[in-house]
Amino acid sequence: MPSSDPQPSPFVDGELERAETLPAAWYFDESIQRRETTHIFHRTWQLVAKQSDLPSPGSYFTVELVGEPLLLTRDGSGALHGFYNVCRHRAGPVAVGCGTRKALQCAYHGWIYALDGRLMSAREMDGVERFDLKDFGLVPIQVAEWGPLIFVNLDPSAPAFADEFADIIREVAEKGFDLGRMAPVERRDYDIACNWKVYVDNYLEGYHIPIVHPGLFQELDYDQYEVVTYRRHSKQYAPVRKASGETAAERPYGRYVDGDASSTAEALYYWIFPNLMLNIYPDNISTNVILPTALDRTLTIFEWFANPEATVDDMQATIDFSDEIQQEDIFICELVQKGLGSKSYDRGRYSVKRENGVHHFHQLMVEALYSDD
Ligand code: FES
Ligand SMILES: [Fe+2]
Structure with a gap:
């Protein structure tokens, strides 16, 4: 239940099996938000x-x-x-x-x-x-x-x-992605009625995909979907389902499976603490920046960049599909914000199989806000 008192450091158990989620008050408390500004947004790239x-x-x-x-x-x-x-x-x-x-x-x-x-x-x-x-x-x-x-x-x-991005920069280069050739294609801003952490929590798990994103669920091999955590970033493996029946070209992610199985393995999805997502494909990248504008208000900035080989139609299909998924995420995040504000709710539990990325984020939040001043 939310309170206006400054929040003490909550204990987020390092063991996922035992851990409880962040207290709901963290999504409503002004003292937490001030600390997030000084300890996180003013200290990270x-x-x-x-x-x-x-x-x-x-x-x-x-x-x-x-x-x-x-x-x-x-x-x-x-x-x-x-x-x-x-x-x-x-x-x-x-x-x-x-x-x-x-x-x-x-x-x-x-x-x-x-x-x-x-x-x-x-x-x-x-x-x-x-x-x-x-x-x-x-x-x-x-x-x-x-x-x-x-x-x-x-x-x-x-x-x-x-130094901070060394592992990611090396990995992107090793996989052959050339960010230097990517030029901006489009930017879309979304204003969402939830705390910024609700949006990040939601991004960090695939658990909701079968329920919230029926279209995306059709595209992905959900059983293979996995989040791997590193020190201050995590990576999602979301293999594209092989085309069956319809041609690959008819599907939003179809061009990544069309005859070249290796290309699907090369897509990289990074979340970098605290508020950046990088989605890297062979011919384009997109960035999502998640910014608090108020305790219960979040601006998400999506931008797409493409190399010269990406066609206008391919990029439009990518952007349209992303927009559809984003609308579904906005719908659920705004309702979750209301739920977190209910006096009936304080903390929840994590799915061990599906919510390790959320647990990792919550541990980093506690560490960033309370490990030093
Ligand atoms: S010249 Fe800049 S504030 Fe006066
Ligand atoms: Fe989602």
């Missing part, structure tokens, strides 16, 4: 932009990450930089929207910053004591690029992206 948002030297792009206004730039040499989009004068926006500039002028009183963050000029500040332009550059954040994707990390002491 977050996908916030794509290469095409910053295509050339002089490009800038603004974005908000759980309430923090951020600014990405490419300087004259094309090097990527990230900053808080907060002027050192009185916190005005250094840039609005996106575009291309030689320098950035704050929209409030017009201080001018170079694209690498240095403060170049500050109008009418003569006579101000202890004021040196070089002390008032923009506050930087960590940035990283991987294929068409751009990540930031607000924690200056966080491990480098290349």
Whole structure:
């Protein structure tokens, strides 16, 4: 039953057979949400932009990450930089929207910053004591690029992206996927009336597929469906069912089974703590970013990228099928949020066979919120 008291660290038993799910109050509590912001979203690598948002030297792009206004730039040499989009004068926006500039002028009183963050000029500040332009550059954040994707990390002491994502980057390269050839195709935003963890919980298990997703159930070999957990990410194995009767081309995932059994084995589905899903196919990838906008409100951003071999029709079929599954997930997640708010419910149990991924996520949540300050 939800309460407004700050939540003590709950015990999520490491043994799946014995464990109970996170307390329902974790999906309603403001103190938990504040801790999630500072301990998780401000400390982990977050996908916030794509290469095409910053295509050339002089490009800038603004974005908000759980309430923090951020600014990405490419300087004259094309090097990527990230900053808080907060002027050192009185916190005005250094840039609005996106575009291309030689320098950035704050929209409030017009201080001018170079694209690498240095403060170049500050109008009418003569006579101000202890004021040196070089002390008032923009506050930087960590940035990283991987294929068409751009990540930031607000924690200056966080491990480098290349280290944190090392296993995934290596595996994707070893399987022959070339993210560098993927160009954006479409973005769809979905606003969902549930806590962000309800959506992540739901993504991390295939247990609901036969009930919630009859269309997807037809496509997958459910018996083979499996979630394998690693330190801070998990991988889903969801083999596509072999075509029977109808031709593979008539099925949403048909082109991945059409005559080439090995291609199905190559699809990779990653969930990366806390809120990123990467779905990687031979000719396209899609990213899902799950962001809390309120305690009971979640924005999910889906983006598709394809290599030149993917046809428009193939991509449209992929996107349409994903949308159908997403609508089914939204329907169930919004009802689960209501259920979690019932005074009749506090904690549940996990299916050992099907919900190890949810258990893994819940353990990581407790660890991230309570292992240190
Ligand atoms: S707030 Fe930026 S110049 Fe004043
Ligand atoms: Fe689902």
